[in-house]
Amino acid sequence: MTKRRMFLRMITASLLRRRSRMLIALLSIGIGATILAGLVTIYVDVPRQMGAQFRSFGANMLVLSDGEEGMTKDQMDKALESIPTDQLVGAAPYRYIRVDMTTRQQSFTAAGTDFAQITRTSPYFSVEGRYPEKSREILVGKEIAETIGIREGSGMELTWQPTAGNTEGDPSKDRQPGAVLSGSAEGWSGGAVYVTVKLDDSAKIASLTIDAGTQTPEIGGLAQTDEAFTRQFIGKALPMTLGEDVDALSGATVTSTAVVEALNTARNTQSTAAAKTMKYTVTGILTTGGEEESYVFMGLEDMAGLTGSDAVDVAELSVSASAEELEAYAEQITENADGVRARLVKRVTRSETAVLGKLQSLVFLVTAVVLILTMICVSTTMMAVVSERRREIGLRKALGASDGSIRAEFLGEGMFLGLLGGVLGAILGFVFAQIVSVNVFGSSITFQPLLLPAAVLVSMGVAALSCLQPIKRAVAIDPAIVLKDE
Amino acid sequence: MSLLELKNVSKIYGDLKALDNVNVHVDKGEWVAIMGPSGSGKSTMMNIIGCMDKPTLGEVLLDGVDIAKESSKKLTDIRRDKIGLIFQQFHMVNYLTAVENVMVSQYYHSMPDEQEALEALGRVGLRERAHHLPSQLSGGEQQRVCVARALINHPELILADEPTGNLDEANENIVLDLFAQLHAEGTTLIVVTHDPEVAEAAQRTIVLEHGKVAREVINENFEEQQKKWLARLIPGSKR
Ligand SMILES: Nc1ncnc2c1ncn2[C@@H]1O[C@H](COP(=O)(O)OP(=O)(O)O)[C@@H](O)[C@H]1O
Numbered sequence: 001m002t003k004r005r006m007f008l009r010m011i012t013a014s015l016l017r018r019r020s021r022m023l024i025a026l027l028s029i030g031i032g033a034t035i036l037a038g039l040v041t042i043y044v045d046v047p048r049q050m051g052a053q054f055r056s057f058g059a060n061m062l063v064l065s066d067g068e069e070g071m072t073k074d075q076m077d078k079a080l081e082s083i084p085t086d087q088l089v090g091a092a093p094y095r096y097i098r099v100d101m102t103t104r105q106q107s108f109t110a111a112g113t114d115f116a117q118i119t120r121t122s123p124y125f126s127v128e129g130r131y132p133e134k135s136r137e138i139l140v141g142k143e144i145a146e147t148i149g150i151r152e153g154s155g156m157e158l159t160w161q162p163t164a165g166n167t168e169g170d171p172s173k174d175r176q177p178g179a180v181l182s183g184s185a186e187g188w189s190g191g192a193v194y195v196t197v198k199l200d201d202s203a204k205i206a207s208l209t210i211d212a213g214t215q216t217p218e219i220g221g222l223a224q225t226d227e228a229f230t231r232q233f234i235g236k237a238l239p240m241t242l243g244e245d246v247d248a249l250s251g252a253t254v255t256s257t258a259v260v261e262a263l264n265t266a267r268n269t270q271s272t273a274a275a276k277t278m279k280y281t282v283t284g285i286l287t288t289g290g291e292e293e294s295y296v297f298m299g300l301e302d303m304a305g306l307t308g309s310d311a312v313d314v315a316e317l318s319v320s321a322s323a324e325e326l327e328a329y330a331e332q333i334t335e336n337a338d339g340v341r342a343r344l345v346k347r348v349t350r351s352e353t354a355v356l357g358k359l360q361s362l363v364f365l366v367t368a369v370v371l372i373l374t375m376i377c378v379s380t381t382m383m384a385v386v387s388e389r390r391r392e393i394g395l396r397k398a399l400g401a402s403d404g405s406i407r408a409e410f411l412g413e414g415m416f417l418g419l420l421g422g423v424l425g426a427i428l429g430f431v432f433a434q435i436v437s438v439n440v441f442g443s444s445i446t447f448q449p450l451l452l453p454a455a456v457l458v459s460m461g462v463a464a465l466s467c468l469q470p471i472k473r474a475v476a477i478d479p480a481i482v483l484k485d486e
Numbered sequence: 487m488s489l490l491e492l493k494n495v496s497k498i499y500g501d502l503k504a505l506d507n508v509n510v511h512v513d514k515g516e517w518v519a520i521m522g523p524s525g526s527g528k529s530t531m532m533n534i535i536g537c538m539d540k541p542t543l544g545e546v547l548l549d550g551v552d553i554a555k556e557s558s559k560k561l562t563d564i565r566r567d568k569i570g571l572i573f574q575q576f577h578m579v580n581y582l583t584a585v586e587n588v589m590v591s592q593y594y595h596s597m598p599d600e601q602e603a604l605e606a607l608g609r610v611g612l613r614e615r616a617h618h619l620p621s622q623l624s625g626g627e628q629q630r631v632c633v634a635r636a637l638i639n640h641p642e643l644i645l646a647d648e649p650t651g652n653l654d655e656a657n658e659n660i661v662l663d664l665f666a667q668l669h670a671e672g673t674t675l676i677v678v679t680h681d682p683e684v685a686e687a688a689q690r691t692i693v694l695e696h697g698k699v700a701r702e703v704i705n706e707n708f709e710e711q712q713k714k715w716l717a718r719l720i721p722g723s724k725r
C-alpha cells in the first residue's frame with residue numbers, strides 16, 4: 001500500500017466514521033456552496049433575465065432612412081441582418097402620413113405598421129377590442145376615439161391628400177407648358193410657405209400666388225403682397241436661384257429662400273395621385289399613455305393602398321442585448337445597410353445598464369457575505385474538531401507525525417469536505433437558482449456546465465482557508481499530552 | 487553497550503523539581519522497570535526519554551546523541567525512528583480499525599504494509615479482530631493493538647508508561663509475555679509501573695522518589711524466569 005492510499009484511507013475513515021461533527025462541517029460548506037452556486041447562476045443569468053424584462057418597456061433601437069424617400073422593405077431587412085435572430089425580439093416598421101376625416105373636418109396622423117411586430121416591440125400597448133387582422137381594419141388612439149366619439153366596430157372614412165412632400169420622383173417632369181404646380185417649404189421659425197404657379201406655353205411662370213401667412217406679417221409676410229418681389233418671378237423658368245434669378249425680399253432672406261425652394265419643388269397636383277378616400281372598420285381603441293393615443297394605426301398594405309407606396313419612415317427595434325452589443329449592432333447597420341442608419345434609444349438603454357449594474361453588485365455583495373459566513377462556520381467547526389481530536393493529534397505526533405503530516409491530514413480532510421460540499425452545492429445551487437428564477441423572473445435557466453468545477457474549486461478553496469487557523473492549533477498540540485494521566 | 491544515559495538530569499517546574507539530578511544508565515537490550523509513588527517524576531522521565539520533552543538541566547544521550555539539545559523537528563525524527571511507545575490509556579485513533587491503527591505507525595515511519603500489520607496483530611493474538619474499531623475491542627485487546635503498533639517498526643527502544651495499569655490479570659500476563667519475547671529478540675524495554683509483579687519481570691528496577699533515584703534493584707532470578715517463559719512460549723501456542 002502506498003502512502004497516498006493510506007492517507008486517503010485515513011481521511012475518508014475520519015469523515016465516514018466520525019459522522020456527526022464532519023456532517024456539520026459538510027453541511028455548512030454545502031449550504032454555502034449552494035447559495036454561492038445559486039447566486040452566481042443568477043448573477044450570470046440576470047442580464048438575460050432582466051433583458052427580457054426590459055424589453056417590455058419598448059424599443060431600444062431605431063432604424064431610419066437617410067433620405068427623404070423613406071426606407072424600402074429590402075433596406076429594412078438588410079439592416080436587420082446585422083442583429084442575431086435570437087436577440088431580436090421584434091422590429092416594427094412605421095410610416096406616418098396625415099389623413100383627413102372629411103365628414104368631421106378633422107385631420108390626424110395615420111401610422112402604417114405591422115401589428116404582429118408591435119405586440120413584440122411595444123408590449124405595453126393596450127388595446128380595447130382587438131388588433132386589426134384583415135385589410136381595411138384600423139386601430140384608433142384613445143384620444144381620437146374620445147374627441148370624435150368612435151368605438152370599437154365603428155366605421156371611419158379617411159382621405160389622403162397628396163402634397164408635395166408625399167410626391168415621389170423628379171419635380172422637373174411636372175414643369176410642362178400650361179401646368180399648375182404647387183409646393184411648400186419651411187420658412188421663418190418652422191412656419192410653412194405655400195406657392196402656386198401657373199406656367200405659360202413655354203413653361204415659364206405666368207402667374208404666382210404666395211401664401212406666407214405663417215411668417216412675421218411686417219417682414220416675411222410681405223412676400224405675399226409686395227409686388228416688386230412677386231413680379232420678378234414672372235416670365236422666369238424653374239428651377240431658379242435666389243440672388244441670381246430673383247432678389248430676396250429685403251430683411252426676409254429666410255422667407256425668400258423658402259419661396260424659391262417651394263417653387264423649385266412644386267408639383268403638378270393634377271398629375272400626381274388624386275386624393276384617395278377609403279372606408280375602414282375600427283377594431284380596437286389603443287391606450288399607450290403616450291402620443292400614439294392621437295394616431296390612427298393601419299396595416300402596411302392598407303397604407304400602400306392609400307398612398308401608392310410601401311416605403312416606411314422608421315423601424316422600431318427591440319433587441320435583447322447589452323448596451324455595448326447594441327452600440328456595435330447600430331454601428332454595423334449604419335455601415336452595412338445602404339441608405340439607412342440606426343441609433344439607440346438612449347433613455348431606455350442607459351436605464352437598463354444602470355439597473356443591471358445595481359442588481360449585479362447586490363448579488364456580488366450577498367455572495368461575498370455568504371462566502372465569509374461560510375468560512376466562519378467551517379472554521380469554527382474545524383476548530384471544534386481539532387479540540388475534540390487533541391488526543392488523537394497528540395498520539396499521531398507521538399507516533400512520529402511531523403507538523404507537515406498533521407497539516408496535510410487536516411487540509412486533506414478540509415479539501416475533501418470542500419469537494420463533497422462543492423458537488424452538493426452545485427447541484428442544490430442550480431435547483432435554488434431555478435426556483436428563484438421561476439418565482440422572480442418567471443422563466444427557467446439552463447445549467448451552466450462550468451458551474452460544477454467552479455463550485456468545487458471555490459468550496460475547496462474556502463474549506464482550505466477555513467482550515468488554516470484550526471491547523472495552526474493542531475500543529476501546536478504537544479505530543480506529551482498522551483502521557484498525561486487523566 | 488550503552489543505549490541511553492541520563493547525566494545529572496533535572497526538570498524543574500517553578501519551585502518544583504519533578505526530576506532532581508537524575509543519573510540513569512540503560513544498556514542495549516536491557517529490560518528496566520521504573521517504579522515510584524505517584525508524582526515521583528516517572529512520566530516526566532518517560533517524556534524526556536521519549537523525545538517529547540526536554541530536561542531543564544543535564545544531558546540525555548540516546549545512541550550517543552544528546553537529545554536535550556536537539557530541535558523539536560529532529561526529536562520527532564528520532565522518536566519515529568528509534569522509539570515505540572505504549573501508554574496506560576491505550577490511545578488508539580478511534581475511527582480507524584485495529585490494523586489501520588498499526589498501519590498509522592508504519593505510515594509515519596516509512597510505508598504502510600497491511601500484510602505486515604496483520605502479522606504484528608497475529609503476534610499479539612488479534613489477527614481475527616484486525617478489522618474491528620477500538621470501540622469494539624476490550625481494554626486488554628486495545629493495549630495489545632498498541633503493543634503491536636509499538637513493535638511494528640522494529641524500534642530499538644520500547645517505552646511503556648503503566649502499560650498494565652488498566653488491565654486485568656490475564657491481559658497483564660499476555661503483555662508481559664510479549665515483553666519477554668521482545669527482550670529475547672534484543673529490544674530494549676523501559677517499563678514504568680506501580681505493580682511490583684510487573685517490575686519483577688524486569689532485569690533491573692529503578693526506584694524514583696521525589697524526583698531522585700532512591701535505589702536500584704537487580705532481579706537475581708531474571709535468567710531463570712526468562713528461560714521458563716521462553717520454554718512456555720516456544721511450543722508455539724498463541725495466547
Ligand atoms: N507540565 C507540568 N507543569 C507543572 N508541574 C508538572 C508538570 N508535569 C508534571 N508536573 C509535576 O511533576 C511531578 C512529577 O510528575 P509525573 O512525572 O507525572 O509523576 P508520576 O508519573 O511519577 O506520577 C508532579 O508533582 C507533577 O505535578
Ligand SMILES: [Mg+2]
Nearest residue numbers: 485528529530
Ligand atoms: Mg505518571
